Amino acid sequence: MSMLSIFNVSGSAVSAQSQRLNVVASNLANVDAVAGPDGKAYKSRQVVFQTVPMGGDATAGVKVNNITESQEPGKRIHNPNHPSADADGYVNYSNVNPVEEMVNMISASRSYQNNIEVMNTAKTLLLKTLQMGQ
């Protein structure tokens, strides 16, 4: 039943894309987060996808290999009255770029939808195959 492994392949892609959506959500949630007492602000996170062979030669799923933290410098805003301001009067914000994250979110949700559609089509075809000869 080679068609059944489509569910594994697309399922792995759906779970990887949903993890990507989770990371985007946590980035967007921390877009305005300021540095804590340790002086380190939230770092934007990105998922790294990797191909996973599944059974056959040309059958490949996907998994999240690791989650990297962006090392870009974050925003620094001069605001001496802010409770989290450092000795020079600057407040360190996270380095999340909200526009980039929104684009990432749209891309992830489209890929998610694509894979769901693939699974639906495979399910329809398999159900029709089950009714063969009737």
Place this chain on the structure above:
Amino acid sequence: MLAQMTSGLDFHSKALVLRAERQRIIASNIANADTPGYVARDINFKEALSQMTGASSAELSRVTLQASNSASPGTTNPRHMALSGLSQSELSGATAGYAVQSQPSVDGNSVDLDRERASFVDNSVRYESTLRFINGSAKGILSAIQGQ
């Protein structure tokens, strides 16, 4: 007589298996649309089908030859009938090629999502049509058997 009746069915069943295989490969491509460095795969259906029908007839003759000589591999008794089903290596592997990149991307991913989606829909429609051919000839054979 029955061999003649079922030969068309046999051909369509092979085409169906190949369509399922292609469906799986395209699903892999769509799943890896965002994976850096992934190279899209596809099969040349025409070549694969002709290769498959050629291979299976060769295998069939080999099986009948072995059946007349001794027990074929996979059977424990000379009276066992050998299965003429296709092996997994025959289905996949050799026939899957690499798709040509239409719009090169920086991360080395060669999946063209529009093309893959179009191929996916095309392949599923063709899968269904093959299924209808099979259903049609199965109905024909059944009505011939029942004589009604």
